[in-house]
Amino acid sequence: MLKLPGLIDPHVHLREPGATHKEDYDSGTSAALAGGITMVLAMPNTKPPIFDQVTLDLVLASAKKKAHCDYAQFIGAGPENAEMAARLAPYAAGLKMYLDSTFGELRLDDMSLWMPHFEKFPRDLPIVLHSESRSMAAGILFAALYDRPVHIAHISLKEEVLLIRAAKERGIKVTCEVCPHHLFLSKDDIPGISHGHPGRGEVRPRLAEKEDVEALWSNLDVIDCFATDHAPHTLEEKDSNTPPPGFPGVETILPLLLTAVHEERLTIDQIIEKMHTNPKRIFNLPEQPETWVEVDETASYQVKTSQMYSRCGWTPFEGWQVCGQVKRVVLRGQVAFENGKLLVEPGYGKNIREEQNIE
Amino acid sequence: MLKLPGLIDPHVHLREPGATHKEDYDSGTSAALAGGITMVLAMPNTKPPIFDQVTLDLVLASAKKKAHCDYAQFIGAGPENAEMAARLAPYAAGLKMYLDSTFGELRLDDMSLWMPHFEKFPRDLPIVLHSESRSMAAGILFAALYDRPVHIAHISLKEEVLLIRAAKERGIKVTCEVCPHHLFLSKDDIPGISHGHPGRGEVRPRLAEKEDVEALWSNLDVIDCFATDHAPHTLEEKDSNTPPPGFPGVETILPLLLTAVHEERLTIDQIIEKMHTNPKRIFNLPEQPETWVEVDETASYQVKTSQMYSRCGWTPFEGWQVCGQVKRVVLRGQVAFENGKLLVEPGYGKNIREEQNIE
Numbered sequence: 209m210l211k212l213p214g215l216i217d218p219h220v221h222l223r224e225p226g227a228t229h230k231e232d233y234d235s236g237t238s239a240a241l242a243g244g245i246t247m248v249l250a251m252p253n254t255k256p257p258i259f260d261q262v263t264l265d266l267v268l269a270s271a272k273k274k275a276h277c278d279y280a281q282f283i284g285a286g287p288e289n290a291e292m293a294a295r296l297a298p299y300a301a302g303l304k305m306y307l308d309s310t311f312g313e314l315r316l317d318d319m320s321l322w323m324p325h326f327e328k329f330p331r332d333l334p335i336v337l338h339s340e341s342r343s344m345a346a347g348i349l350f351a352a353l354y355d356r357p358v359h360i361a362h363i364s365l366k367e368e369v370l371l372i373r374a375a376k377e378r379g380i381k382v383t384c385e386v387c388p389h390h391l392f393l394s395k396d397d398i399p400g401i402s403h404g405h406p407g408r409g410e411v412r413p414r415l416a417e418k419e420d421v422e423a424l425w426s427n428l429d430v431i432d433c434f435a436t437d438h439a440p441h442t443l444e445e446k447d448s449n450t451p452p453p454g455f456p457g458v459e460t461i462l463p464l465l466l467t468a469v470h471e472e473r474l475t476i477d478q479i480i481e482k483m484h485t486n487p488k489r490i491f492n493l494p495e496q497p498e499t500w501v502e503v504d505e506t507a508s509y510q511v512k513t514s515q516m517y518s519r520c521g522w523t524p525f526e527g528w529q530v531c532g533q534v535k536r537v538v539l540r541g542q543v544a545f546e547n548g549k550l551l552v553e554p555g556y557g558k559n560i561r562e563e564q565n566i567e
Numbered sequence: 568m569l570k571l572p573g574l575i576d577p578h579v580h581l582r583e584p585g586a587t588h589k590e591d592y593d594s595g596t597s598a599a600l601a602g603g604i605t606m607v608l609a610m611p612n613t614k615p616p617i618f619d620q621v622t623l624d625l626v627l628a629s630a631k632k633k634a635h636c637d638y639a640q641f642i643g644a645g646p647e648n649a650e651m652a653a654r655l656a657p658y659a660a661g662l663k664m665y666l667d668s669t670f671g672e673l674r675l676d677d678m679s680l681w682m683p684h685f686e687k688f689p690r691d692l693p694i695v696l697h698s699e700s701r702s703m704a705a706g707i708l709f710a711a712l713y714d715r716p717v718h719i720a721h722i723s724l725k726e727e728v729l730l731i732r733a734a735k736e737r738g739i740k741v742t743c744e745v746c747p748h749h750l751f752l753s754k755d756d757i758p759g760i761s762h763g764h765p766g767r768g769e770v771r772p773r774l775a776e777k778e779d780v781e782a783l784w785s786n787l788d789v790i791d792c793f794a795t796d797h798a799p800h801t802l803e804e805k806d807s808n809t810p811p812p813g814f815p816g817v818e819t820i821l822p823l824l825l826t827a828v829h830e831e832r833l834t835i836d837q838i839i840e841k842m843h844t845n846p847k848r849i850f851n852l853p854e855q856p857e858t859w860v861e862v863d864e865t866a867s868y869q870v871k872t873s874q875m876y877s878r879c880g881w882t883p884f885e886g887w888q889v890c891g892q893v894k895r896v897v898l899r900g901q902v903a904f905e906n907g908k909l910l911v912e913p914g915y916g917k918n919i920r921e922e923q924n925i926e
Contacts, residue, residue, distance in 0.1 A: 318725075319701065319726040319729075319730055320726040320729050320730075341678065342701045342702050343701050345704060346701040346704030346708070348708055349705070349708040349711065349734070352708065352711055352739075353730075353733045353734060366677075366679055367678040367679040370679050370682070371678055371712075374682075374712045375708070375712060378711070380711075
């Protein structure tokens, strides 16, 4: 039996408010605990998006009632909320900027709209960028120009990891995360995931070439965090004519990574570094006292949606044979998950920023 | 009568080899002289593109026979010619990288393909980037990472000029140029240019919003050079179903800028700085002894294609009333152009890099 510290997932979509048929703070944080994750940072591209006091209050009220594990909530950057976002920073996980996708209030097409956010958002919290390829390079340039940290979400390409390496070597304050699906799947796996429903292979950033996947593995030292980008959609939605992009991930990340350890492609120390030590430092997160995860690293089993807590009802890793199972999760002194059973009530999870502000 | 130094246009397409029905070193350099330009730097996206020893020799042989004004020829960056380009650097105007458009041998989709060029190309010559918006930001990041100069071609957007200002303030070695058509035309002018042929309004970067045009004017101090991006296509081509993007420019740039001086939007010193002093420094160009341009700054006349030397047979500025006419151009002690007449033979123009290498 292996004992890990409480794992942190700095990138989850809990679909609340606005799409709680896919997931909510209750189901999403239950799934997190089942996956060995004791703290999640939730993304703001909800309906409505979280971009001001009213929407932040709205989501935090739900979270307070429903969360099983600890959490913080990102605020989204929009064309006109730089002052507001900076003011709300102490109550948020950080600032999320969508530089490629565009959504109503979080639309940031023009680089001049990035400037007020980089000027105003507090320097002790990172700005997290959804930024692919050249937009990522543009984001790193902003980190250099404003001399402040940025964290690049879900990198997937060889050019991205190589450029981040070069930027780190020059002292630019950039960190990054990679998702399990970009480490364990490539474009070539889409038919196998799809079972005739191509929507199941849709994710952003897209699954990449094998060469990209290999570049991520061979540059693991550049990668600060493993994050799921847990993005649940129901199977019905994924199999529709307009499939939304995104994979669930919190219940599969640790078994997949432990399997890689078993295959000697990764070490336990790397998992601890990239799922505990680094996210804690990068996002300025508090210690969770008396918190740990017990794992049977020899247990071999098949990934099955039927045993999952996520509301979305599917996984791209269905049927994968993995080695390493979460047996017990202790969160702040209480057994929160054991042998497949969730043992803490909704509302047990704490908003770690609220706790930090009280201190 | 106003006396200006020989003007330098660091961005012309002379269409040689491969499209000499549009322009060649003969007609293009004649047009340049008629426009008060005594030195041109020619772009490499020809057919074939100029990307190795054979293609460079090919174009320079034509140029030697045909050029009326002085010149140098850019070499293009491709996915596999970084070593070769660096070796040919002393014989070239500089290295041109196309980061947005993609053309056969000059295709550079992946940022990891930029790296060998930034590593190898000599630091005393700039790398010139066709790079719009985020690609431009990515290019500036490369300048920062490799600590070497880049020159951004034809900026057109507010976000671009603001970002270049910020990068310069942080000491990044970036310079830039703007084209007359992005200073004097916006999207709103397309119908007026088109005369029912929308292809006539096509240019890359596209004509921008009025707000962008205003931002260029109000940030002139950030703009190092005025360059034409002289990109001649015949009127027949422009009016076809597949109109190629591009405007001619060498015969209109100076009258347009002098008109702006007349309107007190610009000063003569700014013209000299951005069309002589700065390009000379940025591109490491030699002095042209006994070279000057005489201009009647009070002469008011209409722009007419029929009086032009360019082979393309049209201009987007047809019929514009301008104030300021090139009367006489003296190039290395010889009157090269006077009262509408070209007075030097093909072959009079020198490859300035060849001269520099002999020294």
